Amino acid sequence: MTTFIPRGFSFLALQLAIAVAPLLAGPVAVGAPPRPNIVFIFADDWGWGDLSSRGHPWLQTPHLDRLAREGVDFRQFNVLNPVCSPSRTAAMTGMFPARFCVHEHFAPGINVQRGMPDWLDPRAPMLPRFLKQAGYRTGHFGKWHLTNSGATGAPLPAAYGLDESAVFNGPGPQVGLHDIADHAVRFMRSTEGKPFYVNVWLHESHTPHVPTPESMEKWKHLDEQKQVYAAVISDGDKAVGKILDALRELRVEDNTIVIFSSDNGPEWTGGPDRKGRPGRYDTYYSMGQTGGLRGRKRSLFEGGIRVPFLVRWPGHAPAGVINERTVVTAVDLLPTLCAAAGVTLPGDYRGDGENLLAAFRGQAVTRTRPIFWEWRGNKTEPDWWPRLAVRDGDWKLALTYDASRVTLHRLVDDRAEATDVAKENPAIVARLTQLALEWKASLPEKPSPDCISPGGPVTVPSKAKGRPAASAGSLP
Ligand SMILES: [Ca+2]
Numbered sequence: 060m061t062t063f064i065p066r067g068f069s070f071l072a073l074q075l076a077i078a079v080a081p082l083l084a085g086p087v088a089v090g091a092p093p094r095p096n097i098v099f100i101f102a103d104d105w106g107w108g109d110l111s112s113r114g115h116p117w118l119q120t121p122h123l124d125r126l127a128r129e130g131v132d133f134r135q136f137n138v139l140n141p142v143c144s145p146s147r148t149a150a151m152t153g154m155f156p157a158r159f160c161v162h163e164h165f166a167p168g169i170n171v172q173r174g175m176p177d178w179l180d181p182r183a184p185m186l187p188r189f190l191k192q193a194g195y196r197t198g199h200f201g202k203w204h205l206t207n208s209g210a211t212g213a214p215l216p217a218a219y220g221l222d223e224s225a226v227f228n229g230p231g232p233q234v235g236l237h238d239i240a241d242h243a244v245r246f247m248r249s250t251e252g253k254p255f256y257v258n259v260w261l262h263e264s265h266t267p268h269v270p271t272p273e274s275m276e277k278w279k280h281l282d283e284q285k286q287v288y289a290a291v292i293s294d295g296d297k298a299v300g301k302i303l304d305a306l307r308e309l310r311v312e313d314n315t316i317v318i319f320s321s322d323n324g325p326e327w328t329g330g331p332d333r334k335g336r337p338g339r340y341d342t343y344y345s346m347g348q349t350g351g352l353r354g355r356k357r358s359l360f361e362g363g364i365r366v367p368f369l370v371r372w373p374g375h376a377p378a379g380v381i382n383e384r385t386v387v388t389a390v391d392l393l394p395t396l397c398a399a400a401g402v403t404l405p406g407d408y409r410g411d412g413e414n415l416l417a418a419f420r421g422q423a424v425t426r427t428r429p430i431f432w433e434w435r436g437n438k439t440e441p442d443w444w445p446r447l448a449v450r451d452g453d454w455k456l457a458l459t460y461d462a463s464r465v466t467l468h469r470l471v472d473d474r475a476e477a478t479d480v481a482k483e484n485p486a487i488v489a490r491l492t493q494l495a496l497e498w499k500a501s502l503p504e505k506p507s508p509d510c511i512s513p514g515g516p517v518t519v520p521s522k523a524k525g526r527p528a529a530s531a532g533s534l535p
Contacts, residue, residue, distance in 0.1 A: 188220025203229025
């Protein structure tokens with residue numbers, strides 16, 4: 060398989076080789092526990108409240124509910140951006156996406172004018188690569204969106220440490236929207252005794268909604284608006300069920316970490332003019348719920364960035380636990396999962412996350428580092444105006460770039476961010492404002508020039524055969 064080797068890669072590769080050499084040097088010591096397989100199911104625009112186990116009144120998610128019953132349901136999990144590409148960048152690199160100038164979703168022809176590259180720098184640290192270099196087989200199936208479809212010169216997933224991939228919204232072999240779990244299962248079956256890491260990045264519940272006829276039939280008693288949304292949630296849940304069934308059949312479920320989460324909060328519900336057409340339904344049918352959180356997708360309020368996070372790891376993570384207290388973020392995945400796999404991170408890795416493996420194991424853990432967000436997208440009222448946000452402990456400050464407008468919330472008391480307490484807490488506002496502005500000042504201003512398509516703006520390709528939902532390439 061041809062691999063794109065970016066400039067500057069050799070030094071990083073050397074560092075990594077040094078770091079993982081002890082792990083590759085010989086067989087696993089007698090008596091050492093087997094390294095866990097890892098399955099990271101990342102849904103798209105799936106709201107915090109879109110789970111029947113979290114009390115949704117009419118959605119049914121039996122497979123996800125089973126995952127929650129058999130694992131830990133973290134209820135304070137944040138992604139690091141309220142749209143797709145930067146959120147996924149953070150989850151894979153363990154670093155805030157603004158460090159790579161990935162500010163919004165990758166879209167044909169407008170990345171550079173938004174101060175972005177045309178793809179995530181393949182020299183970025185990557186969770187799959189760290190695991191691959193320690194002997195894992197790595198796969199990615201489903202949405203990619205670490206570039207946009209048709210970006211000339213975009214590296215293949217292999218350049219990011221993936222042994223095998225089938226994607227949409229990205230280069231290389233393509234996958235149908237409803238075939239993602241099947242591909243992932245085939246990959247899991249083929250790993251031949253090696254531990255595996257696999258991304259299962261589902262389409263649901265992003266637009267266009269493409270529900271299966273079976274799921275539409277199941278929900279025909281609902282009005283059409285609810286029917287479509289319930290059907291796509293059922294389709295996503297069924298994909299999760301396929302993964303869980305396969306792990307059981309392969310007799311590896313006791314040694315596999317399964318994570319379910321979402322890249323950002325739910326899409327806004329469009330008006331009747333946004334129905335789309337049958338079979339490719341639009342935002343009128345986007346009825347996701349935030350579970351009472353303020354804001355939705357594209358907002359730095361919690362409704363845009365707090366999402367489901369379920370972790371099942373039999374014998375390691377306690378079963379049926381709801382964790383309301385521990386704050387976990389997407390940048391914590393890389394150090395936490397590498398720790399679970401026994402992988403030592405390179406000495407020069409400068410991640411933004413923390414190893415929260417103890418929280419996965421059910422221990423009381425308090426995250427120590429502040430969390431930062433930047434959002435450059437739409438700025439409309441009432442919830443889309445914050446450009447920056449910082450969370451430190453229970454406090455979260457949202458602010459404009461010049462800090463002329465701020466809101467402060469103590470999330471442990473006010474998860475809905477309903478009551479601004481900035482005026483009552485000027486010292487906290489001053490401290491968090493300084494933290495946020497110093498962080499902002501530390502970020503690069505421009506992307507690496509070798510992550511920009513040669514030959515000027517990228518044009519939208521014609522709908523290629525076998526590439527489903529091509530129009531999704533321009534959607535966040
Ligand atoms: Ca998304």
